[in-house]
Amino acid sequence: MCLGVPGKIVSVTDIMGMRSADVDISGVKRQVSLDLCPEAKEEDYVLVHAGFAIQIIDEQEAEETLKLLQDLTGVDLPEAESAS
Amino acid sequence: MKQDTILLAHGSGGTLMHKLISGLFASKFSNPILDKLDDSATFELPPGRVSFSTDTYVVQPLMFRGGNIGKLAVCGTVNDVSAMGAEPMYLSCGFVIEEGLAVSELETILDSMVASAKEAGVLIVTGDTKVVEKGGADRLFINTAGVGVVRDGVDIGAAKAKIGDKILLSGTIGDHGIAVVSEREGLTFETAVESDCAPLNKMISSMLDVSRNVHCLRDPTRGGLASALNEFAAASDVGLHIIEDRVPVRDEVAGACELLGYDVFHVANEGKIVAIVEPADADAVLAAMKTSPYGVDAAIIGEVVDEPKGKVLVDTHFGSTRILDILVGEQLPRIC
Amino acid sequence: MTLKYISEYRDPILAKSLITKINQTSTRDAKLMEVCGTHTVAIAKHGIRTMMPPTVQLLSGPGCPVCVTANTDIDRAIELSKVDDVVITTFGDMMKVPGSYSSLAKEKAAGSDIRVVYSALDAVELAERTPEKRVVFLAVGFETTAPTIAASVIEAKKRGLKNFFIHAVHKTVPDALRALIESGEVKITGLILPGHVSAIIGTKPYLFLADEYHVPCVISGFEPLDVLQAIYMLVRQIESGEAKIEVQYRRGVLPDGNQVAVETMNKVFEPCDADWRAIGVIPGTGLKLREEYAEFDAVAAIEVELPPVREPKGCQCGEVLRGVLFPYQCKLFGKACTPEAPVGPCMVSSEGSCAAYYRYSDYPEATG
Structure with missing residues (x-):
């Protein structure tokens, strides 16, 4: 129901108390508001929905999910692929 | 004045x-x-x-x-x-x-x-x-x-695809549609993606120089690659089977499609050609495409099959097979 | 194509072995409902249904905000668009959805000023740029979207805008699930819960599903591997007779969700009853502007007369949204109702379950 796209914060700006970030989604840049994610900072990956960052992606959890999947299935992915 | x-x-x-x-x-x-x-x-x-x-x-x-x-x-x-x-x-x-x-x-x-x-x-x-x-x-x-x-001896038409023919695409898809939509009011995002808009007559001419067995040709503009392929499948009463991983897509275009909820197969091109070619000639035609500056990323993306007639199947990167549908109406961003 | 946090969750090798795992584990009947429309699309687009063992059945739920928007709410947006100085702004999703007599796309063709925006903030900016117009944002969406609208309303107030309004038709998920289960129409043995709604509200609002109704639940991400893993986790719960709220989408969902977003939403909105299309009124599942923000309420500010509500004849979107019917079991599916000539909303919205089933030919008649 709700499209949320992971993107990386490349810069944060503060215009008249409104914090926003330039988010890079695979080479596409979109300015998003940080009103709902005030703690997000440069280099963080955030979920982007309707012009807002709605959550910071937990990189450690993301890696663990993949690791869990690999353990579960007994499939070892080549480094390059799992890190891509 | x-x-x-x-x-x-x-x-x-x-x-x-x-x-x-x-x-x-x-x-x-x-x-x-x-x-x-x-x-x-x-x-x-x-x-x-x-x-x-x-x-x-x-x-x-x-x-x-x-x-x-x-x-x-x-x-x-x-x-x-x-x-x-x-x-x-x-x-x-x-x-x-x-x-x-x-x-x-x-x-x-x-x-x-x-x-x-x-x-x-x-x-x-x-x-x-x-x-x-x-x-x-x-x-x-x-x-x-x-x-x-x-050209003498050339007989091209959407209804001429034959089972076993190869499907060739001249390069990355979705560039034009994403370049244009990125500048529309209300949807602005920054991207370096440029429209692929280009005259393709010289590339097509070099393809026909090496083969008289190009059966179908189309520039997949509005409705994207999906429309062109579905039209071939319907007109020729055959199935088309393509491999997602062989279809070139720029990272930025893929990113923009994620952002807007688009299917890249539906996004418009203005400088691409999709061809259906007799299998024996496919490599030669591909090589001819690649000599053009507009065909460097050309690839063989699939082939013509017997079933399901009138439909296009895609083997996804994920390992499943899905039907590639035609875009209905205008492409609108999906948000909520 | 490599998109971080997307590409790695589309890995074919992992997918294959995960499917094997599901096949090996599943012995009991698993009737799993994916609540969310984006899950419906992912399942159809990636052909996940065809990979399931006979014991696992996937049902679509009421999770497409476009589909559950009541006719009368769309009728109001249409009437608002006919007012001279009103500009309607909306997410693209809503354009083609039919109301009782028309759609926003048709009204735009007839001359109404209706614009597609990517964010409610774009509508706020439009209002600031065009003080001579009254800009109304059609605010649809669940808890994922509502905080973004709330933040936009706060921004409009901060800028002192008097010409920005919202037509709030938001819906909230947990109590709708309660109503669905209470109705007892379908025996659901597991729920695939929406990842992005949960990124906002966290896991706690769902606890009653396990505690009171003993329904296994997994909050899932939207890539195909996410969905497969969620199915596997549900199958495991079902096999062991457990019922708990598990999180598959751990990279996006914290137990407490995003409290800033929840507070923002609660600052601007308060719960109210909501009219779900073809389901009816579910108490407490809507959001209305609080007193302090009432000036932004388009319904109060711009008076329009609504035509009598009309439901499309023979349309069974309600049964489909409640999981009672598979889309292809509706008498109109693929015949009187297609994406080219849709009768009900589930065939219009790209996330509608009928459209997803139809587009990807994800139904027995097409594949069998």
Whole structure:
């Protein structure tokens, strides 16, 4: 129901108390508001929905999910692929 | 006095219009056939079947990264004529201008048309201009029509795909649609993606130089690759089976599609060709495509199969097989 | 194509072995409902249904905000668009959805000023740029979207805008699930819960599903591997007779969700009853502007007369949204109702379950 796209914060700006970030989604840049994610900072990956960052992606959890999947299935992915 | 903007008087047959036409259009497009400025252009065509096509261009915004409406209007018609295996020769162009358009903007657009026509080796031999009141058009519409002569021995048509044929694509998909939508009001995002808008007649010509067995050709414009492939499947009453991983897509285009909820197979192209070719000739045709600057990323993306008739199947990267559907209506961003 | 946090969750090798795992584990009947429309699309687009063992059945739920928007709410947006100085702004999703007599796309063609925006903030900016117009944002969406609208309303107030309004038709998820289960129409043995709604509200609002109704639940991400893993986790719960709220989408969902977003939403909105299309009124599942923000309420500010509500004849979107019917079991599916000529909303919205089933031919008649 709700499209949320992971993107990386490349810069944060503060215009008249409104914090926003330039988010890079695979080479596409979109300015998003940080009103709902005030703690997000440069280099963080955030979920982007309707012009807002709605959550910071937990990189450690993301890696663990993949690791869990690999353990579960007994499939070892080549480094390059799992890190891509 | 030099006019900065196009006025309604430009279109009413008076001196202003005369000045505009002779000053701008005739001088920029100048060639022996056009320069006569008769009621219609007259010329000889070489012997053979004539390919004749027309299209009207209403793209917004008029200017986008990688091109503008003028370049699009020349390339689009050149490509449509070429896609029947013909060498395009002559174009007409009709302009509908909303009053208030900046003359400088029009000049930029005409310059692009001249450059693209020159690259394609076609002449713009006749034209027409109408200026309409504010609100009567959205700044500028351009119609072009083109004629060319079909090469001897070439027989191309959407209904000619045969089981076992290979499906060739000349490069990355979705570039044009993403370049244009990224500049629309309300959806602005930054990307370096440029429209792929280009005249493809020379590439097509080199493909036909190496094979008489190109069965289907199409430039997958509106509706994207999905529409072109579905049209082939339906017209030829065969199935088309393509491999997602072999279809080249730029990372930025993939990112924009995620952001907007688009399926990249539905996004428009203006400088790509998809071909269905006899299997024995596929490698040679692919090599010919790759010699063109517009075909460096060309790839064999799949083949024609018996079943399911009239449908296109995609083997996804994920390891499943899905039906590739046709876009219904206008592509709208999906958010919630 | 490599998109971080997307590409790695589309890995074919992992997918294959995960499917094997599901096949090996599943012995009991698993009737799993994917609540969310984006899950419906992912399942159809990636052909996940065809990979399931006979014991696992996937049902679509009421999770497409476009589909559950009541006719009367769309009728109001249409009437608002006919007011001279009103500009309607909306997410693209809503354009083609039919109301009782028309759609926003048709009204735009007839001359109404209706614009597609990517964010409610774009509508706020439009209002600031065009003070002579009244800009109304059609505020649809669940808890994922509502905080973004709330933040936009706060921004409009900060800028002192008097010409920005919202037509709030938001819906909230947990109590709708309660109503669905209470109705007892379908015996659901597991729920695939929406990842992005949960990124906002966290896991706690769902606890009652396990505690009171003993329904196994997994909050899932939207890539195909996410969905497969969620299915596997549900199958495991079902096999062991457990019922708990598990999180598959751990990279996006914290137990407490995003409290800033929740507070923003609660600052601007308060719960109200909501009219779900073809389901009816579910108490407490809507959001209305609080008193302090009432000036932004388009319904109060711009009076319009609504036509009598009309439901499309023969349309069974309600049964489809409640999981009672598979889309292809509706009498109109693929015949009187197609994406080219849709009768009900589930065939219009790209996330609608009927459209997803139809587009990807994800139904027995097409594949069998």
